[in-house]
Amino acid sequence: xxxxxxxxxxxxxxxxxxxxxxxxxxxxxxxxxxxxxxxxxxxxxxxxxxxxxxxxxxxxxxxxxxxxxxxxxxxxxxxxxxxxxxxxxxxxxxxxxxxxxxxxxxxxxxxxxxxxxxxxxxxxxxxxxxxxxxxxxxxxxxxxxxxxxxxxxxxxxxxxxxxxxxxxxxxxxxxxxxxxxxxxxxxxxxxxxxxxxxxxxxxxxx
Numbered sequence: 450x451x452x453x454x455x456x457x458x459x460x461x462x463x464x465x466x467x468x469x470x471x472x473x474x475x476x477x478x479x480x481x482x483x484x485x486x487x488x489x490x491x492x493x494x495x496x497x498x499x500x501x502x503x504x505x506x507x508x509x510x511x512x513x514x515x516x517x518x519x520x521x522x523x524x525x526x527x528x529x530x531x532x533x534x535x536x537x538x539x540x541x542x543x544x545x546x547x548x549x550x551x552x553x554x555x556x557x558x559x560x561x562x563x564x565x566x567x568x569x570x571x572x573x574x575x576x577x578x579x580x581x582x583x584x585x586x587x588x589x590x591x592x593x594x595x596x597x598x599x600x601x602x603x604x605x606x607x608x609x610x611x612x613x614x615x616x617x618x619x620x621x622x623x624x625x626x627x628x629x630x631x632x633x634x635x636x637x638x639x640x641x642x643x644x645x646x647x648x649x650x651x652x653x654x655x
Contacts, residue, residue, distance in 0.1 A: 455530060457532065472623070489532075493545045496552075534572075562589040564576075
């Protein structure tokens with residue numbers, strides 16, 4: 450069992466990384482393998498709507514998105530971590546996740562998702578909502594904690610002093626591990642929910 454954690458901060462050892470590391474450490478203690486992938490400092494363009502991924506099975510831009518795509522398809526869970534910029538996620542991270550979710554073929558259902566956000570002071574809730582939408586449009590159960598998954602601080606040392614935030618990260622890690630293990634057991638005993646043969650698309654309302 451494995452969880453990927455995306456660090457959307459441009460700074461390698463950032464406040465966001467500090468929060469993600471606490472989640473990863475807890476997942477490891479629960480027997481879940483983890484990998485933190487640094488996204489925020491990469492040169493990632495946004496989706497251009499060419500739809501070549503639907504023919505080729507991968508994005509037309511051969512960058513970190515295509516490198517991570519096979520790992521995403523194989524993993525059991527995904528944590529998306531971002532600093533807060535103007536009450537929203539890091540733009541590079543958004544471009545990355547837009548393309549990752551859109552270009553990857555295969556079923557994402559029942560992979561467990563979680564969002565983690567970091568701010569000096571405000572904007573966490575809006576960013577948290579923004580990131581969770583990737584999971585809920587993809588049939589991915591969302592792991593929760595004892596509070597919204599956020600930490601506060603201007604430096605990593607500040608974040609480590611945010612006792613409530615760090616505890617929230619640890620609870621998130623344990624809850625996520627439980628969900629992943631429970632889904633694995635459920636898959637053995639029950640089949641995944643059946644999908645309808647034809648996917649319906651309504652582009653306008655008469």
